[in-house]
Amino acid sequence: MPEFDLDSFKKTWQEQPVQAKYDNSEILQMLNKKSRNYVKYIFWISVIEFVLFTAFGLFYILQNKESNTFLTSLQKLGVEKNEHLQDILDNIYLVIKIITLVVTGYFVIKFYQNYRKIKIEDDLKEFILKIIKFKKTVNAFILINIIIVIIFTSTLIILGIYAIQNQNTEMANSSIMAFIVSFIISTVLCVLLIWAYYRLVYGILIKRLDKNLKQLKEIDSHDQ
Secondary structure, three states: OOOOHHHHHHHHEHHHEOOOOOOHHHHHHHHHHHHHHHHHHHHHHHHHHHHHHHHHHHHHHHHHHHHHHHHHHHHOOOOOHHHHHHHHHHHHHHHHHHHHHHHHHHHHHHHHHHHOOOOOOHHHHHHHHHHHHHHHHHHHHHHHHHHHHHHHHHHHHHHHHHHOOOOOOOOOHHHHHHHHHHHHHHHHHHHHHHHHHHHHHHHHHHHHHHHHHHHHHHHHHHOO
């Protein structure tokens, strides 16, 4: 029986070629599948948002609480509540709600279209371009929602100043400035809350999508 040489055995074992667990094609397929799933999650989140916006919008239209809250604030400043002012305010809220629903509905459709277009079997460069396009769509959705909030709050400030001037309400300049500043602060807080929400909900998925995109680009550069 030949003598067992441990050192020779260890050397032979170390010289054995290490087989890769996955090859590039398998890694590519996994990354494509994960990326497509992230796109799908974003689509379903946007659907839930659309349903919630619709439900809350209908609830407040029936309750008519939003305009009453703003009118109460104006009354504290000495502005008298009247039918004309109520109609203007109701129309503003209605327009904003419609715009919000239309924008959200439009992006729900866009997200779905992007999801349908992204195929796991796509050419790598084409797949990367579609993911980049989807990211731009998400960023546009977030930006437009922030712009809507700014426009809405600015409109309320203009309406408040109009009501004060139209009714010749005697107010100190400091009170008017306090009114304007309070709404500006409210706008900033709303924008920060919206940004934080999208950063938390969409940001996590977009961050993972970015990671996959980086790996896809690395594979593409190695293949060239």
